[in-house]
Amino acid sequence: MNQNKLSLSHSNVAAQTFKLPLIPSLALYILFALFLFALSVSLFILVVVHNPLFFLFFLFLFSLIAAFLLWNSLSYRNNTTILHYLHSLPDSDLTVASHGHLVKITGHVSCGNASLESSYEKVGRCVYASTLLFECGELGLKPVDVKESCFGWRLVYSERLSTDFYITDNNSGIRAFVKAGPDSRVIPLIKESRLVTTAKNCKVLASHMRKWLRDRNLSSEARLLRLEEGYIKEGSLISVFGVLQRSNEVMVITPPQELISTGCLWKKLLLPVDVDGLILAIP
Structure with missing residues (x-):
């Protein structure tokens, strides 16, 4: 199957494909020194004057x-x-877009040679699917008994998969191939929906939940769990942001080869974020 395993892990650490720009150490030292100086002066004036x-x-x-x-x-x-940055960009005109340029396309998706099935709900014909399992533990350090109260949720298992697919541009009607499969860096801005939340007085998990846990070598003991799932099904309307590659009459959207900065979004009071990958989002 031509799919991209964005995350398949038993840990609570997910790989990030975007980050804040590095701030020079000298700038941090200067800001800290100015903070101490201003605090000292203000306290001196308060005490003496x-x-x-x-x-x-x-x-x-x-x-x-x-x-x-x-x-x-x-x-x-x-x-x-990233969402504000993406929504601020206009949709590109594929009829005049140049080879190697960044483009944003909004349209309906269709599966390529391979499709995905969501892990828990078993929703088929998807181009992206994610399943997240959270466990309730005291300060996120250990599991708790079902009779205890919850102090915090921690991610204990995650699956994020994507595959190559097609998208039909709403403006021009042109169909483009999106490289989201193997070796493609993908940033899925898709919000997962909560499917299962076990109760504190639950003594036995549901059979379907126990089977799902056992298939992934996870404990099926009764405890406080929360399972969320998200997917992009064939026919869904999404926005894709990547680099356009033209080959004769074929158009392919690939992940950018270099980091892309969102820039300062001053109207939203947001600092720049560096993005490294193909962005998939709900418009």
């Missing part, structure tokens, strides 16, 4: 910077930055 205005201004400024960094951290973890 008994004027709290400068100290309050420092706290206000520090709160703004902390909120800005927290917002960017959450946006990075939730793929919000």
Whole structure:
């Protein structure tokens, strides 16, 4: 089967194909030194002059910077930055798009020589499928008994698969081949839906759940579990962002060979993120 195993793991670490740009160490040292200097001056004025205005201004400024960094951290973890970047780009016109240029295509997908089946629901004729299993443990360090309360979910198993497929451009009607199979770096911005959440008073897992766990050499003991699944089925409307390769009348969308930066999205107060791969997203 011509499929791409984006992630197939028993660990809670998933490979990332996007990252924040590296900040020079010197810049961090300078910012930290300025922070200590401003804090020292504001405290000195507060204690000696008994004027709290400068100290309050420092706290206000520090709160703004902390909120800005927290917002960017959450946006990075939730793929919000990449989604805003992708949605801000207009759809490309394939009739005039040049070979080797980045293009964004929105259209309906169809399977190529191979198709995928979702792991748990067994939904067939998919071009992308993912299944995530979360286990409830105390601070994410150990499993808990079903009678205990949940302190946090941790990812214990994940499957992310993609395969080559076709997409028909909504604007031009042109059909392009998308290389999302083996050796292709793919960034699937597809949100998984929650299918199963076991209850705290559950003593025995459902038979289908136990079989799914045993097939993957996972413990089938009753415990707090959450299973999520996502997929792109044939006929779905998606957006693809990659590099256009023209060969005679055949159009192929491939992953970019170099990192792509989203740039600063100032209207959303978002810092740039470097993207390394073909992007698949719901428009």
